[in-house]
Amino acid sequence: MLDSFPTPPPQSAYIWSVFTKPWAGLPGDELGRLVAGLGFTGAEIPVRDTAFVTPATAAKVLPEFTEQLRAEGVEPISIASDLDESTFQAAADARVPMIRIMADLGPDGYVASVRRTRVLLEDAAGHAAQYGVQIGVQPHHGRFVSSTLGVMQLLDALPTEHFKLVWDAAHDALAGDDPRVTLPLAAERLGIVNLKNAIYLQADGAWKTHFVQGTEGLSDWTVIFETLHQLNYQGPICLSGQYSDPSVPVEERLRVDLAAARGVSLL
Template structure:
């Protein structure tokens, strides 16, 4: 857990362990060496939206018995989620911005209005909304996310900075982190790279993303760790366990946690 010698808390996004009962999940997370988790509040997961006000505090108490915290949830921003987070002691609701069909600028304006409307709920329940960048039909990089933060207090709305997605967008990690720093709520660690999925004889080249382990992608974890340590970041580092090869996720996440700790705690 967080202490003066080690200001970082390591969290695991448990999306890919949805079939583990809560107690088994707690043993797995604790045994792997994490301090806590990010928990999806979604249909078919350990906590579902319809029962979040009852089940989120229940699972938080169960996990606490294994010294595992819930640092964040990936969920909607319904008031029931805010209320459940407040009761369960969960400080952050993570969301992303889907561009959908009305275009980038319209999505940006719509999201700005939504975030402004959420500020009273953030204040009422003491829970922050964290907005994450994501490749594809989302706001994809640090600059785009920070446009949404303009005029909003970092006490209420923040940025969940994702290493892989900023790298996919071509951003240097030091620049991306500098851009979002005033609103940085959490650091997400994953890694990946582009590869050509068809041959040179194809009329049009096609490129896909391969999610890999921390040492082997476009996001440079040592530079990320160096930057946040230089700026005295104290908070959560979430390993999102995004792997194209999910069959070996248990081994990969244990290796990635050890790698991350070697960088952030040295």
Template sequence: MNQPAIDPVLTVFTKPWKTLTLEALADQVASWGLHGIELPVRPGFQVEPQDALETLPEAQRVFKDRGLKIVSVAGDLDEAAVRACAAAEVPILRVMLRIDLARGYRVSVAKFQETADSLTPLLRETGVVIGLQNHAGDFVGSAVGLMDVLAPLNPACVRAVLDLGHTALAGEPEPIAIDVASPRLAMVNLKNAIHRVVNEDEDGVKTWKTHWTTARGGLTSWATAVSTLRKHFYQGPLCLTAEYHDPDGKFLSGDPVLPLIQDDIAFLKSLLSAG
């Protein structure tokens, strides 16, 4: 039996192309048949935090002129970022929660919750949604962790960005991660990773690191992810994060990313078109 059809908004995180002009970036994304992008609003990128209130709406116009949209922004959890998103009609402000190991998990979570709660009146006013993403390392890393943080916060204003590359690293199978986060999903990130041995000492103790790879080559089953999202009738944004390591474990950027992301886009579209 065919599963329910879903028609998500397909976007790409443009972090690997920080040196392109907005016009060149928009032309590139338009050629891939996507609906839009996630734009980093960070120092050194096309839009920077200090003048985002003026420059983010200008960036949005560049993409809209090509039939695209800035669907989400990777930025800071503060009033200025929310107002910039509102001015540019960007619906999702994606953030992450780093755990301050000196202060502990609960204190770090409480600080995030306090900040997010203080922004709730502005979020209601503007319609911007804060999307909290799970991430490896010293961050909240799992769907279960996201839902723990989000539980007391307004579900209309603060939601989950579920990164299925990082949930796999955290040991959550795709069906469980999606089911756990589904009540609060604002967006789903797709990428893939493996663990690689980078060192082995004289006692045979191995040091492992995460190696970001292509859709077909890692721990996350994109096919299972799409199948599960169908079961949950998910229609929101699906963001390809375009994160890949070279053989030495360094992040790729610029032109070397192009064949990898284009192949991943084609693979994702084939999964979405399959019944």
């Protein structure tokens, strides 16, 4: 168990946010109190069939849900959902600035998958402009476009004001990349910085990803914040709340990681 929580340093300029997937079934008022109690002032909301807000109910439920979060001092920074026009309209009505997606790879291979996702993004460009809601694309280890460079190539020549990169510390490290390279590469499109950490563990004859506390993995959060300072980034920092070991409650782990992130952000 984590015996004690470090005392967080004073707030910095960042919007300290959390992906609320661990509590996806909670209504907005309960979620807002929980998130604020953990020390966060922002949240990314899953809008999925398994969550309290679903794609089918988003038009009606999301605006009230986000106002309940705001009543607790928690500002919605994004939703994790799809790119249907109804999702853009719901996000706009709820004053949520971004829809986050990942670029998945299908059985037809990388090139065909990227081409298909590019068409999807081009088709959604009009909705982004009409509703004033950005599209954020996150690299993800595994059967997705997994690197910052890959996502930047996917977004090449699309309007910067509408298409952003959601940079992810764990997946950047799992790809073998260096934040001193990838963050400047993405600077013009940097919309959200996700913080989590991971290692590779050998199991059943294969190397598998294992998500850990922020101070224990392949990603060096101190280097990340040094680079963000150099870039004068002042957007949302979002802790993803993803941990492979369930023996410690996610809330305890997030308190520790938020304190650690705030600490290195002020160095």
